[in-house]
Amino acid sequence: MLNPSIHRLDLGGFRVTSILAGRFSLDGGAMYGVVPRPLWSRATPPDDRHRIPMTCNCLLVEADSGERVLFDAGIGQRFDERGRDLFAVDGNTSLTGSLRLAGTAPEQITHVLFSHLHFDHCAGALVSDSGRLRPTFPDAIHLVQDGEIEDGMRGHSIMKSSYVSEDIECLRASTRFEGIDGNQEILPGLSVEITGGHTAHHQAIWLHGGDQSLVYPADLLPTRQHLRPYWIMAYDMFPHDTLTTKGLFTRRILDDQCIIAWDHDPGSPFSRLSETNEGVVAIDVETA
Ligand SMILES: [Zn+2]
Numbered sequence: 057m058l059n060p061s062i063h064r065l066d067l068g069g070f071r072v073t074s075i076l077a078g079r080f081s082l083d084g085g086a087m088y089g090v091v092p093r094p095l096w097s098r099a100t101p102p103d104d105r106h107r108i109p110m111t112c113n114c115l116l117v118e119a120d121s122g123e124r125v126l127f128d129a130g131i132g133q134r135f136d137e138r139g140r141d142l143f144a145v146d147g148n149t150s151l152t153g154s155l156r157l158a159g160t161a162p163e164q165i166t167h168v169l170f171s172h173l174h175f176d177h178c179a180g181a182l183v184s185d186s187g188r189l190r191p192t193f194p195d196a197i198h199l200v201q202d203g204e205i206e207d208g209m210r211g212h213s214i215m216k217s218s219y220v221s222e223d224i225e226c227l228r229a230s231t232r233f234e235g236i237d238g239n240q241e242i243l244p245g246l247s248v249e250i251t252g253g254h255t256a257h258h259q260a261i262w263l264h265g266g267d268q269s270l271v272y273p274a275d276l277l278p279t280r281q282h283l284r285p286y287w288i289m290a291y292d293m294f295p296h297d298t299l300t301t302k303g304l305f306t307r308r309i310l311d312d313q314c315i316i317a318w319d320h321d322p323g324s325p326f327s328r329l330s331e332t333n334e335g336v337v338a339i340d341v342e343t344a
Pocket residue numbers: 172174254275
């Protein structure tokens with residue numbers, strides 16, 4: 057029987073499982089940018105260090121054609137004591153542990169598709185083995201936008217610490233690591249689309265199966281709280297692009313009745329969207 061913490065959907069030709077790859081916390085003010093604390097703290101109560109709980113929800117997509125694609129690899133477990141304390145990293149949740157609960161071994165992953173290369177999205181693709189780094193998914197092709205690789209290698213970010221260039225270099229050297237040039241179909245029914253906003257080459261991932269579509273917007277819409285137009289992370293390189301693009305994405309998701317998969321929301325990982333007098337809200341999707 058499937059573990060009750062595993063959320064899974066069937067989407068004509070694809071089996072989609074949300075994989076809890078980590079629990080951590082980030083500063084609430086940074087997560088909501090210009091939004092005043094009295095507003096965001098009502099929506100997401102912070103801890104006594106002003107942090108709010110976050111998850112790294114990766115997606116495992118198993119195609120009927122045999123491929124097993126992982127969207128993002130989460131925050132990993134390679135923290136020193138200070139980092140573990142700073143981000144309140146939960147040492148009991150791991151990407152490979154959650155994948156195993158979902159019935160998948162790391163060796164079975166054929167593709168790792170990164171939305172972008174910030175450490176909380178790619179650090180889990182490497183593990184430390186007696187102090188030496190090795191790939192978590194040795195047999196997988198690792199894919200991300202070309203421009204994101206360049207920006208990651210030179211640490212082009214609001215915060216220097218968002219990219220760990222040594223990790224990116226290690227992934228390039230030890231895995232099949234390939235750049236994507238623009239919007240592309242990766243497999244039939246699975247495509248990437250550049251969103252910009254969070255980083256210049258940040259990409260969302262779309263799945264079209266049968267008459268259903270699902271989008272993983274990653275850090276364009278990291279949590280359901282970010283459906284509000286002006287709730288934009290202070291980490292975003294181009295916040296006005298985030299504002300515009302997330303508005304367009306929200307409209308498409310509503311019009312096409314797509315399922316949205318949240319990358320950092322600690323609540324239910326899959327939602328549909330609904331327009332109400334209070335704005336756009338997320339409605340949980342029933343999962344197996
Ligand atoms: Zn990010």
